[in-house]
Amino acid sequence: MFRPLHRGVSRSRPNQLAVLTGPRFRHAAEASALTFDPAQTAAIAALAGPVAYGHYLFGDVGRGKTMLSELYYDTVPTTHKRRFHFHSYFRDLQSEVVATRQPVEKSITRIIGNARAVLFDEFHVHDVADAVYLTKTLQSLIERNILVLTTSNYAPADLMPNPLYHDRFLPAINMIESRLDVVSLAQGPDYRQMIVDPTRLSGFSAGRWTLDPTRVPGGLRSPVELTVNALPVRAVAAKDEVVTFTFAELCERPLGVREYLRIAENYSAICVLAVPDLAEADRDPLLRFSNMVDVFYDRNQRIDIQAIAVPARMLQAKEPPYDAARTLSRLSTLSTTG
Known part of the structure; x- marks a missing residue:
């Protein structure tokens, strides 16, 4: 079950790292040699805005999600930040749980370490066990006031598409939609193929x-x-x-x-x-x-x-x-x- 966030964490004021990152990110995007399409320009504006917990950036394949998220990540003004990919993160988390035999929440805390900002790339879930870990990970990040940036090919409501297990992931979907700023890159060209x-x-x-x-x-x-x-x-x-x-x-x-x-x-x-x-x-x-x-x-x-x-x-x-x-x-x- 999705537990309510701690009283001290449930807030509407912006995350201070997000406030500092916004102008730096916008400047880095403007100073780059890249040309952005209208949907990417709108996404940049959304990512540059202040948020309480972080952003969930989604869109079709090849739309530049990873490129924009890494540009944002690079401009977050702290050395205490971590970039995770879906596969590597869950491999490390599962190994940590098995090796230590401690509650998964403690393993998540150990892997995240002292990070104040986290980029979680290629956010997707098709396995019910990973769904449990992912829900606990999201909750841990939000409760610890860590700035979150995730990328995905899926809109939040489309995560865990297997109808046999989709209902079990609804608490995590609710957490994403209620706590993170959901930013769409919309449909557009697959730039990898260009x-x-x-x-x-x-x-x-x-x-x-x-x-x-x-x-x-x-x-x-x-x-x-x-x-x-x-x-x-x-x-x-x-x-x-x-x-x-x-x-x-x-x-x-x-x-x-x-x-x-x-x-x-x-x-x-x-x-x-x-x-x-x-x-x-x-x-x-x-x-x-x-x-x-x-x-x-x-x-x-x-x-x-x-x-x-x-x-x-x-x-x-x-x-x-x-x-x-x-x-x-x-x-x-x-x-x-x-």
């Missing part, structure tokens, strides 16, 4: 999606046996900070975000071979594939993929991932060959 100069790309976007239906390896002749979070995982190769796997090994086996994060921490780039026609892939492998793309994109690490068909075939699958649009937007930054 990148036209491949020579300027680096990190994730320097990778390639290679169409090659003839190269579909069967069993590995001499696999590299790796251990990832105590799980055996077979790589095609692992050399010079680059690791190569097959789609079957990474996505058809029951690996999770924790494993993808560990791989990303151990290697600077990843190659994925023998990706099938995503229209014919089952639900769970597709979800794992989307999670893997999320992890490497957020860390801005190169990913090269050899596949039978184009990424957009994912939308023709029997059960596409909830966040298929975000995955495809990110994959659109890869150059396509073959």
Whole structure:
């Protein structure tokens, strides 16, 4: 259940960090070399305003949410601030809870530390266990008077879209709508798909999606046996900070975000071979594939993929991932060959 906020925290006066950040953020946006569309300009004005607890910035994929939120984050005048990504945060929180066996509220406090401002990027929830953690996290941030900035592809009411569990997330939705300033970037162009100069790309976007239906390896002749979070995982190769796997090994086996994060921490780039026609892939492998793309994109690490068909075939699958649009937007930054 959603507990009422402590009497001393329930207030209407603006958060002082937000008051200080507003003019700095507006100036940084005006001084940048970027051109903003009308919806982005309206969002900048909203983000620059004083708020009691923070902002919830949402909009379609590729609309510049992360760009604006990081610009805002950089102008918050304190060194006591933390940026979290959804996957990394929940991996760390779950590990902390298991290791310490203490109440989740104490684990949240330990992870947040002495931060006075928090950026929570890619705010989404599809798992009921994560929904519980997320509700407690929001409540902890608000009760501690920490300036909150979150980004999401979802309007608050659309979070936890699974109808089986949506009602259990209503307290968190109510908290977002009543405590945070909800800012919409509205519908508009996906700017990731408008990148036209491949020579300027680096990190994730320097990778390639290679169409090659003839190269579909069967069993590995001499696999590299790796251990990832105590799980055996077979790589095609692992050399010079680059690791190569097959789609079957990474996505058809029951690996999770924790494993993808560990791989990303151990290697600077990843190659994925023998990706099938995503229209014919089952639900769970597709979800794992989307999670893997999320992890490497957020860390801005190169990913090269050899596949039978184009990424957009994912939308023709029997059960596409909830966040298929975000995955495809990110994959659109890869150059396509073959």
